[in-house]
Amino acid sequence: MSAATRHREDLPGPETEFQYPSEREQHDTSMTGMWLFLATETLFFGGLFLIWLYYRYLFPAGFALATEHTEFAIGTVNSALLITSSVTYACGVAAIRVGDRKLLFRLAVATIALGVVFMLLKGVEWYLDIDAGMVPGPGFALRGPGSQGAALFWIFYYLATLLHAIHLLIGLGLVTWIALRARNGTVTRESHASVEIVGLYWSFVDMVWLVLYPMIYLAGRAG
Amino acid sequence: MSIAAGLRSDNYINHETTVRSWLVTTDHKRIAILYLCSITAFFFIGGAAAALMRYNLLSPRGALVSPEMYNRLFTMHGIVMVWFFLVPAAPAVLGNFVLPLMLGARDLAFPRINLLSWYLFIAGGAIAMFAVTYGGLDTGWTFYTPLSTNFSKGFVEVAALGIILSGYASIATGLNFIVTIHRLRAPGLTWYRMPIFVWSMYATSVLNVLATPVLTMALILIAMERIFHIGVFDPALGGDPVLFQHLFWFYSHPAVYIMILPGFGIVSEIIPCFARRPLFGYKFVAWSSIAIAVIGFFVWAHHMFVAGVSVYSALVFSLLSYVIAVPSAIKVFNWLGTMHKGYIRYNTPMLYALGFVGLFTIGGLSGLFTAALGADVYLHDTYFVVAHFHFIMVGGMVTAFFAGLHFWWPKMTGRLYPESWGRVAALLLFGGFILTFLPQFVLGYLGMPRRYPIYDPGFQVLNVLSSAGATILAGGYLLPMGYLLWSLVYGQPAGDNPWDATGLEWRTQSPPRVQNFSVTPRVTETAYNYPPPEQQEPMA
Numbered sequence: 001m002s003a004a005t006r007h008r009e010d011l012p013g014p015e016t017e018f019q020y021p022s023e024r025e026q027h028d029t030s031m032t033g034m035w036l037f038l039a040t041e042t043l044f045f046g047g048l049f050l051i052w053l054y055y056r057y058l059f060p061a062g063f064a065l066a067t068e069h070t071e072f073a074i075g076t077v078n079s080a081l082l083i084t085s086s087v088t089y090a091c092g093v094a095a096i097r098v099g100d101r102k103l104l105f106r107l108a109v110a111t112i113a114l115g116v117v118f119m120l121l122k123g124v125e126w127y128l129d130i131d132a133g134m135v136p137g138p139g140f141a142l143r144g145p146g147s148q149g150a151a152l153f154w155i156f157y158y159l160a161t162l163l164h165a166i167h168l169l170i171g172l173g174l175v176t177w178i179a180l181r182a183r184n185g186t187v188t189r190e191s192h193a194s195v196e197i198v199g200l201y202w203s204f205v206d207m208v209w210l211v212l213y214p215m216i217y218l219a220g221r222a223g
Numbered sequence: 224m225s226i227a228a229g230l231r232s233d234n235y236i237n238h239e240t241t242v243r244s245w246l247v248t249t250d251h252k253r254i255a256i257l258y259l260c261s262i263t264a265f266f267f268i269g270g271a272a273a274a275l276m277r278y279n280l281l282s283p284r285g286a287l288v289s290p291e292m293y294n295r296l297f298t299m300h301g302i303v304m305v306w307f308f309l310v311p312a313a314p315a316v317l318g319n320f321v322l323p324l325m326l327g328a329r330d331l332a333f334p335r336i337n338l339l340s341w342y343l344f345i346a347g348g349a350i351a352m353f354a355v356t357y358g359g360l361d362t363g364w365t366f367y368t369p370l371s372t373n374f375s376k377g378f379v380e381v382a383a384l385g386i387i388l389s390g391y392a393s394i395a396t397g398l399n400f401i402v403t404i405h406r407l408r409a410p411g412l413t414w415y416r417m418p419i420f421v422w423s424m425y426a427t428s429v430l431n432v433l434a435t436p437v438l439t440m441a442l443i444l445i446a447m448e449r450i451f452h453i454g455v456f457d458p459a460l461g462g463d464p465v466l467f468q469h470l471f472w473f474y475s476h477p478a479v480y481i482m483i484l485p486g487f488g489i490v491s492e493i494i495p496c497f498a499r500r501p502l503f504g505y506k507f508v509a510w511s512s513i514a515i516a517v518i519g520f521f522v523w524a525h526h527m528f529v530a531g532v533s534v535y536s537a538l539v540f541s542l543l544s545y546v547i548a549v550p551s552a553i554k555v556f557n558w559l560g561t562m563h564k565g566y567i568r569y570n571t572p573m574l575y576a577l578g579f580v581g582l583f584t585i586g587g588l589s590g591l592f593t594a595a596l597g598a599d600v601y602l603h604d605t606y607f608v609v610a611h612f613h614f615i616m617v618g619g620m621v622t623a624f625f626a627g628l629h630f631w632w633p634k635m636t637g638r639l640y641p642e643s644w645g646r647v648a649a650l651l652l653f654g655g656f657i658l659t660f661l662p663q664f665v666l667g668y669l670g671m672p673r674r675y676p677i678y679d680p681g682f683q684v685l686n687v688l689s690s691a692g693a694t695i696l697a698g699g700y701l702l703p704m705g706y707l708l709w710s711l712v713y714g715q716p717a718g719d720n721p722w723d724a725t726g727l728e729w730r731t732q733s734p735p736r737v738q739n740f741s742v743t744p745r746v747t748e749t750a751y752n753y754p755p756p757e758q759q760e761p762m763a
Contacts (some may be wrong), residue, residue: 009436018738019329019407029332036398036432044436047470051444051455059461136453148454148461155453159443 009081013191026195034197038204045163045208052156052215062149064220065142065200069134070157074125075217078118079209085114089175093184093199099189102180108179111202113147115172122165129157160212174198224762234637234734249334252735255320255342256635262312263704269303269498272296277690281565293676294361295377299362302355302382306389307348308618310478313485314431315340315396316625318424320635322400324728325418327409327746330625332402339364340395343388351385354378363674365471368456374586380449381698383442386410390435393481397431400424406581409727411746418726419502422509423488430477430484434520438474441467448622455568465530465539465682480519483615484512486583486623487554490576493630494558496724496752497573498565498620502751504557511550528599539595544594551587555580570722571645571717575626578653586614589664604674607667618656625652625703633721637734638714644706652699658692725752 013023021027056063092107135142136151180200181187187195235252244251276296279287288296319337323330331337354360358378362371371379404425408417444455445467452461454466487508495502502508524540526534532540558580567573589611592598602608625648633639662685667673671682678686720729727744728735 017334019323019332019334021743025406029402032405033333033398034401036401040398040432042434043433044440047437047440047473053471054463054466055461058463062461103741121314137451141351152454154462155447155455159447 015191023191026080027191027196030193030197031200032096034200038200040107041167041204045160045211048160048163049211049215052160055152055156056215056219059146059149059152061218062146062151063153065144066134066144066150066153066157067217067220069129069132069142071125071128072215072221074099075213076127078121078125079213081118081121082206082209085111085118086203088114089199089202092178093195096182096187096192097197101185101187103136105179105182105189106196108175111175112172112179115168115175119165119168119172122161123150126158126161129154157216161216164205164208164212167208171198171202172203174201234431234732235737236636236734238737246336249330249338250321250737251319251331251337251481252635254337254341255316255318258311258319258344261345261642262293262308262316265303265307266312266700268352269300269308270697270700272300272303274693276300277693278555279676280678280686281480281690283683283686285676285679288676290463290676291359291361294674295355295359296308296365297674298360298363298377299355302351302360302386304616305364305478306350306386307483309482309616310393311344311389311396311433312624313489313620314397314400314424314427314481315344316394316421317489317624317631318400318427318485319396321631321728322406322421322424323403324560324617324669324731324739325421325726326407326520327727327740327744328401328403328407329740329743331399332407333399336395338397340392340399340519343395344392347385347390348390349385351382354382354385365475366442366445366467367471368445368448368467369458370565371445372456376575380446387439387442390439390593392404393431397428397435400428401432405688409744409746412727413746415506416746417509419491419505419508419512420488420674421484423484423512425492426512427481427484429516430481430519432479434481437470440469441474444470445592465527465532467525467529469524472526473520476523476526477516479612480515482620483539483583483670484515486620487512487581489623489627489630490558490579491554492724493572493576493626494725495753496562496630496722497568497570497576498562499568499753500561500565501749501753502557502559503563504553507553508557513555514550515547518550522547525599528596529603532675537617539672541594541596545591545651548587548591548594554715555584555587569646571640571642571649572626572722574646574649574651575622575629578649579622579626580623582614582618582653582656586611586619589614603666604672605667606663606671606673609673610663610667613660613663618660622652622656625649628703630722631728631751632710633717634728634733636714637717638710639717639721640703640710640714641706644702648699648702651695651702652706655692655695655697655699659689659696661693662686662688662692725750 010022010024012020016023016026020029022032088107092104092111095103095107133139134154136154140147140151175198178187178195181194196221234549235250245257248254248257251436256446275287276293279285279293285293315459354377358381359375359383360375360379362377362379366379366383404417404421448455448457456462458464463505491502491508522540522544524536527545528537528541534563589607593608593611595600629640629645666682666685666689669682671678717733719731719733722729727746730744
């Protein structure tokens with residue numbers, strides 16, 4: 001980074017709000033805000049994961065029974081898609097750091113495409129789950145000694161994947177916003193805090209899935 | 224500059240005057256005023272529910288309402304007072320107004336998120352009010368399962384939605400405060416030069432940001448359980464109802480500190496100012512706020528000693544509950560140390576602050592009784608517990624809120640309130656409070672259970688005393704409402720620093736200009752650098 005660039009970042013830029021002395025301060029502050037938001041999100045999902053693990057401990061047989069009926073192939077493909085989308089977005093962040101807006105735009109579009117395919121596959125998976133009778137209640141397909149624990153598993157499954165999907169949809173909206181900003185030139189090498197902040201959020205949504213993947217599809221299957 | 228010259232011509236109040244300019248404002252001072260109006264409305268709604276309950280308890284057989292109505296009244300009182308008054312009161316009103324000023328900042332880090340917080344709060348409040356008035360809610364503010372999931376017929380899901388939204392309002396405010404304190408301090412304002420109010424806002428915000436989402440998840444599960452008849456907390460379907468209590472108190476015990484920590488901060492501003500002495504043991508007071516925030520996360524199960532938790536975990540939680548009393552006591556001793564050999568002026572904010580110290584100390588000490596495992600088995604769910612937490616929440620926090628409101632009122636409005644009326648109100652509040660809640664300690668000790676609309680006739684005298692005290696207390700709350708509004712028009716212009724206080728908020732004009740400071744202040748000294756008016760040491 002040249003001395004001239006550093007100098008410019010220490011002054012208020014066109015998007016600097018009045019409470020900040022410089023562009024750089026505003027950028028760093030926005031990053032702090034997003035990290036803190038992710039901390040509160042971690043506690044939000046953490047509450048759910050804690051109860052989930054507690055019931056898995058209480059009902060190991062029921063949870064193992066339910067895990068056998070999850071769509072392992074779709075879940076694995078979806079994990080690969082989501083990890084790849086984080087890679088494409090991270091490359092986009094690297095691109096704007098050297099000022100390549102065109103590349104950022106393309107990578108953001110790739111990220112959106114991967115996210116949309118994830119959502120479509122998730123929709124298919126929900127359809128298959130419901131079709132197979134994996135809905136706790138009177139028509140629940142799993143019967144026998146483990147059915148009570150299995151029912152709890154499916155409750156957590158639907159709640160967690162739904163909450164994750166809502167977060168992913170918000171993320172898709174944000175990445176679309178970044179793609180538009182990349183195209184109309186609102187983000188530059190010197191001023192691209194929005195790109196970094198959306199990147200943090202997108203990676204967090206990915207991280208949540210990386211916890212969900214073993215909890216839904218793997219634990220209990222290997223034994 | 225002279226008082227006769229009246230108020231500054233250009234300030235945050237008269238800079239723009241349309242209704243729209245208030246509803247789309249991102250100025251932290253205006254958002255504080257929006258919050259002040261909203262929480263005042265909620266305070267009187269919650270207070271009305273309490274007044275009806277106290278009226279009902281004049282007679283052992285219930286003087287006014289049916290048992291079902293009584294259940295709804297105490298639920299409404301609890302929900303409104305906790306989530307729509309106590310949790311937002313000090314941070315969203317006083318914190319919003321003075322925190323950026325104290326830091327020498329021009330606004331919070333994220334002004335638009337600050338406005339979003341108010342709209343979330345209003346939406347949540349409207350939804351919760353709809354639930355408690357239209358559908359009626361009889362679960363108590365704690366939503367314990369299985370009552371809330373299998374038996375209650377009220378609008379539990381709707382109320383849960385309202386509370387979740389107001390929770391996000393608190394998260395937004397807390398996030399804003401933490402980031403602002405880290406990033407927007409004026410040059411020279413190091414951590415140990417910050418006013419204690421800022422430290423306590425920091426601790427409060429950490430609790431808001433980290434504890435609230437767990438409550439959100441617990442309430443989502445309750446709502447789902449009611450809508451889809453699933454069994455997360457239903458023992459008949461394999462669920463564990465006590466698990467809900469764990470999740471609920473994982474938020475709601477830290478929430479107690481969300482409510483009281485700002486009070487510590489307010490009092491730590493007022494006592495040095497009116498004793499003309501630096502705060503005694505600044506670093507201990509500052510770090511005890513952080514200690515309370517951290518330990519506050521690990522005491523929640525002391526609400527559940529009789530709910531079937533194991534005796535070993537109960538022992539640990541009992542011990543930790545004693546531990547958390549230590550930082551609170553450190554603060555009380557440091558306030559007393561500050562006043563020692565001080566030049567004390569008994570202005571209204573100081574009277575409220577002194578009331579706070581006394582009432583909070585009683586509330587805190589009674590908490591040690593309930594933290595003891597054996598005593599708690601006897602005291603649990605009696606009026607002793609009601610008295611204990613009202614001493615903290617009302618005697619402590621509401622008194623501190625009034626202290627802060629009077630202390631910063633001249634800064635917020637540019638006007639002085641009538642001092643003698645202020646002192647009368649402070650004394651009424653103290654006397655009324657003592658008369659209302661001291662008898663409830665005795666009632667609890669004698670065995671009167673909480674949440675019942677009827678009681679043994681032997682308890683009537685103490686109940687009548689308590690209801691009489693509530694009447695005086697109501698007067699103590701209504702009186703400031705009157706004279707503070709009066710002062711908006713007829714109050715004397717306050718000048719920039721009527722209390723001769725330190726702190727950056729007093730260095731700007733009253734009411735402050737739109738971006739707070741025309742020149743960003745530079746800090747060169749510690750907080751509470753009060754020079755003695757004369758020779759400090761008395762003659763030997």
